[in-house]
Amino acid sequence: MAKHILVTGASRGLGFHLTRLLVHQGHKVLAVARSQEGLLQLKQDCSAMKGQLILQAQDINNVEELVQEVERELQTVDVLINNAAAFLKKEFTKLSRDELQRIYNTNVFTPLLLVQQLLPLFNSHAHIVNISSVGGVQGSLKFKELLPYSSSKGALNIITECLAAELDEHLVYCNALALGSVSTQMFKKAFPGFSAGASPNEMAKYIAHFALNAAPLINGKVISVSHTNP
Ligand SMILES: NC(=O)c1ccc[n+]([C@@H]2O[C@H](COP(=O)([O-])OP(=O)(O)OC[C@H]3O[C@@H](n4cnc5c(N)ncnc54)[C@H](OP(=O)(O)O)[C@@H]3O)[C@@H](O)[C@H]2O)c1
Numbered sequence: 001m002a003k004h005i006l007v008t009g010a011s012r013g014l015g016f017h018l019t020r021l022l023v024h025q026g027h028k029v030l031a032v033a034r035s036q037e038g039l040l041q042l043k044q045d046c047s048a049m050k051g052q053l054i055l056q057a058q059d060i061n062n063v064e065e066l067v068q069e070v071e072r073e074l075q076t077v078d079v080l081i082n083n084a085a086a087f088l089k090k091e092f093t094k095l096s097r098d099e100l101q102r103i104y105n106t107n108v109f110t111p112l113l114l115v116q117q118l119l120p121l122f123n124s125h126a127h128i129v130n131i132s133s134v135g136g137v138q139g140s141l142k143f144k145e146l147l148p149y150s151s152s153k154g155a156l157n158i159i160t161e162c163l164a165a166e167l168d169e170h171l172v173y174c175n176a177l178a179l180g181s182v183s184t185q186m187f188k189k190a191f192p193g194f195s196a197g198a199s200p201n202e203m204a205k206y207i208a209h210f211a212l213n214a215a216p217l218i219n220g221k222v223i224s225v226s227h228t229n230p
Contacts (some may be wrong), residue, residue, distance in 0.1 A: 002051065003212065004074040004123075005029045008060050008114075009084025011038025013184035014131070018081065023051035025208070030073050032056045032066060060084050061110050067117045076123050079211050080205035082111035083131040083154075089145045089188050100148050107152035112159050117176070120194050120204065122172045127215040129207065130160050130176040134226045137178050146190065153178070157222040164220025173215035177207060180226025189218075195230035 005022055009015035011033030013147035031053060033039055039055045046053045053072045058065060070077060081195045088099055115128055134140045134152025142152040143150075160176035167174055181187050182203045183196035206225060 003027045003078040004076055005079040005081065005211075006032070006070055006074065006077055007081045008032045008111075011035040013186060014179075014182055014200050014203055014207070015081075015083040016042055017200040018083065018207055019053070020045050020049075021201075021204050021208050023049045023053045026051045028052040028054070028074065029055060030054045030070060032058060032060060042228050060114070061105050063110060063113045063117055063168060066114065070118060070121060071222055075121070075174055077121050078086060078123050078126050080115065080118065080122075080126070080128045081131065081211055082114065082128065085131070085149075085152075085186070086138070087189060088148050089190060090148075091145055095148065101150055103148040103152050104155070107135075107149070108155045108159065111156060112163075115163060119167075119170065119172075122170065124171045125216065126172045127211055128163065128167075128172065128174040129211045130156050130174070131136075131207070132156050132160070132176040132178040132222065134178050134180050134224055134229060137222065137224060143190075149190075160222055162221050169217075173219040175210075175214060175220070176217055176222040178222055178224045179203065179227070180224070180228050197226065 005027050007015055007019045008033035010019040017028050022029050036057050056069050086103050088176040133153040135150035136157050157176050160174055181196035182198050187196050
């Protein structure tokens, strides 16, 4: 059955491949990112597919605007994939409050506020999937200059566990996938010269299957999807 799905960060990388796959499978997907160009490429790729693609070019940090668009276009939500993320690689001693706020706004506060404000629109048994990183898992190998990004994913992991408790009575489920390396623009910025453990298409297949099938058997979990580090 066709699901109503919101994917953030769909203009490139994982979100692009994930959206294309979900539309190919016949779902109705609202795809969000700031770049018109990436979204228009997505529209072209999906033009002959059986599902329905709706594009929304905006900054996800304008949560109210995004929620209004979801209400207008999807009315209800079966799956939310919080995939968009901000990235920064910078020496610890040079970090500013503004930079920390930018990373935490996009990677922590917005995914949380989006869930809060979408609550009336979630269908019973809806599934929220937060796309996290192995860098945000306690005890994993950490790398210099990635403190804001990795710690924001650590916060997202705990938020996932808390949300599962908060949403229990609404029959809405929430999990995080802590990804290893995937060959995207973000990975190339983080680890120039390294090759990633997975292609965006391979990882998108795993995420799509998990988002559509894992809940309610899996809920409130942070699952590492990785065989390399980075
Ligand atoms: N690649 C990896 O190795 C890896 C590893 C672990 C976890 N992850 C996670 O996987 C997810 C996808 O990463 P990726 O590698 O595909 O990254 P990417 O290539 O940098 O793509 C990020 C996407 O997020 C969107 N985005 C960022 N900030 C946004 C904002 N404020 N509003 C709207 N859209 C925004 C970007 O679109 P616009 O710029 O057009 O807005 C883009 O579509 C992220 O959560 C990332 O942390 C990736």
